[in-house]
Amino acid sequence: ENTLTILWSLCTAVFVCGGMIGSFVVGWLADKLGRRFTLMLNAGPAISGALISFGCVYAGSPALLLVGRFITGLSCGLFSFESPSIIKYFYMSGSMGTLSAMFISVGTVVSSFLGMKIFLGIENKWPILLILNAVPGLVSLFTFPFLPDSPRFLMAAKKDKNKAKEALKWLRRREDITNEIEEMEKESRNQGEECSLSKMFRARELFVPLIICLALQIIKSFSGITAILFYSASIYLNAGVAVDVVQYANLGTSFVTVVTGIVMIPLMDRLGRRILLLGPMLGMILTLIVLTVALNLKSRYPFMNYLSIACIIIYVVLFACGLASIPSMIPVEVFRQGPRARAMSLAGLASWISNAIVAMCFEIVQAATKEFIFLIFIVIMIASTIFVYLKVPETKNKTFDEIASQFKSASRESNGEIRTVVA
Template sequence: MEQCRECEGLFAGELHNEQFSESTQAGNSTVENKNKWTPLLVLVATSVTIGLYVPVGYNIGVVNSPAEIIKKFCNESIYERYDRSLTDGQLRILWSSVVSIFLVGGTIGSLTGSWLADYVGRKGASIVSGGLTTCIVPMYLIELAPTYLTGAMGVFCQLGITLGILIAQVLSLNQILGDEELWPYLLSSYAVFIIMCSITIPVLPESPKFLLFNKKRDEAFKQLERIRNNPNYVVEREIMEMESHMQVVSEQTQTGWNIGKVLRDRSLLLPIILVCSMQAGQQFSGINAVFYYSTLIFKAAGLSDQESQFATIGSGVINLLMGCASVVIISFFKRRGVMQLSCLLSILCLLLLSLTIIYMESYTWIPYICIIAVLGFVLCYGIGLGPIPYFIGSELFEVGPRPSAMALGGIANYGGNFIIGLTFPLMQAEIGAASFIVFAGFTTALLFLMRFYLPETKGRDPSEVAVLCKNGLRSRVLVSPIDSTITADTVSTPEVKVS
């Protein structure tokens, strides 16, 4: 019945968060600060977006338009050194490696994310590498934000990536840096954004929750006072509430957490499955395959080289606009409904894209439908499938296991991206347009997982969500935390049957 009511709300547009009000503690501590973005919070969001996530998006989108130029360079370099030319198959494998090599570093960086986040802090670990950016920065942003702004802060991660992709697409134009002479400068231009971010690093705050977790109460108070810009008594009350929440889970956090312990803890099984599935599913939806090869897709749709580049930029503009819109969407609508709607619409667009590519030459109007399918997929992806996986781990896990869980999510994200970047050209050569049916299949599986196992996290403290998820795949995530506790207490009691 609960799912039926939710389904009605999903398609009727009733996705507002009326029944999931913010916890009493969060409401008390932020009443003076309601709907307030303080200058320091804005600075953090802007700095992190430009300096850490724009470079990630830039590296995703930069190899799209100049692909043929770089392939030619690779082939000529091999001929010059080894006096032989690559076959088409060998060139596809080499190009796949070039496209995805950045993601190998991201995966490796994610492995060390949880350790660095606990050892040098959220702020210190965020500035090291791309892999750490994905697994630590969402956690850093959400730990700085009050409860009612956690979703909006988390969306800045996706917003930075979409902005980076768009900037790369514009700079990749032949008239700017995408020609045979300037493309090396194109590949390295992302460093400008990192330099811009480095200027603000000294004034960025450390996470008060991290400081409090490490018994540095005075420093936590000082940082929270800077972030909230509230009177001392309001800050003190929020610090006391943080301490109260941490005391509830103190027995869990005293021994310390690491990836191994998180994986062995059965009460964390479902949240780990959700975080890793959403992060990997984001990539297996095929979004980066579309961005890596959108120019080739538009050419196949009958556009000229110039028109294909502008169409690719158009998809980047739509992606960026949806990133901006998602800040509002995530603030006002429930995570479950938005995620399911995004997955469903993305599946339909992927199937349409596959069919239009297959029947491209049958009718003159089909290429236009193909272009609409690409742009529609980018739009539907940006509603929820793009932003939500980046920050959902911070809402599913309490502060102790959170860094390890986010690191596992980062590994899944970069690993999935690497697999897609490496295999999509080969898939395209072997099965062609059916590749997008495969992506639709992965997204369908993710949709069903979200439908049955993703709890609503908006306005809830992670400790409440933990109660809902502690029974693994037997968890009833659509009931209230109190009902879930009752269920957990009785689930192991054998049922007595009277014959």
């Protein structure tokens, strides 16, 4: 049993390490090779990681499983932060940025469904789940060759206006693309040189949006969603749900995120990013408070178990409304082409590191705090809501160049105030 626990921990660790590396290099690869070719190239680690993981069973080699999980993590890191970017480049509408998070939820539902004992969640069938990791790679390998490159990549990186026009006409299915082409040309002129890591931290007009992007990724990881999902099974059991039915209840909870993601597509551009961050985050704080009270009073008042179930569903819905998708959209929206690759890489790294910290520390903290664990997340969410209110700008219906100019103007004003005080 100890050997299995160690192997499970190692599989998780190498997967996260692969994800960190993949997310860190994806921005650089995308700017050098293009979004389309990067996703096609990622088919290699996606397919090979799945095959190696699957082969470990027949080779009787745990080492192969570790290698396969590392390569799969590398692929996931590349996919997870490139998909919001390419969706944003293909569709000017910011609402389409929610598609990435929605399809991640779809993947979670499908994998949970297939992992049930009535399907593949048994000893002689679980390796099939590993080989299914090759599906995204196969899909990208056989579909992206027929798609054009990102018009913004062709305009800003390749300086090929004609190909950018052709790609944009193909995507929009119309001839009148004048406004979008003019906006791309303006961004291309103002993008500046590719930024080094040191410049990202030295230049205030880059440092402020970078901190916002990193903070949103950390907030997403430390929002308490992990604790909610961890507690869901025990809460369902306490409410009288049969043991065999709990897996279906958890599947239903995951399905809620898919439905919410679909609903959010038309609302993202109508309500804006700030409202869809601040509103749900305030609701999440209230839900965590009620859930903490319900968990500590469930032995005295049986109806508190049902209130706990309601809190779980409400919390998952609120999370899916904003924090599930917006943190991955913001790096694409607040940076010009020049520094965008570095910003995406750093945001991806922050996401994987913070997720790893939560995964490693959660059970230890939960064992010490029991039902009071949500108090920690309440404090984190209150501080996070204040940060979002004070620092995160609205990007709805704004071009890349307008948002970048906004940060640059704010930087100049701040520097002017500092010089005045010093004088």
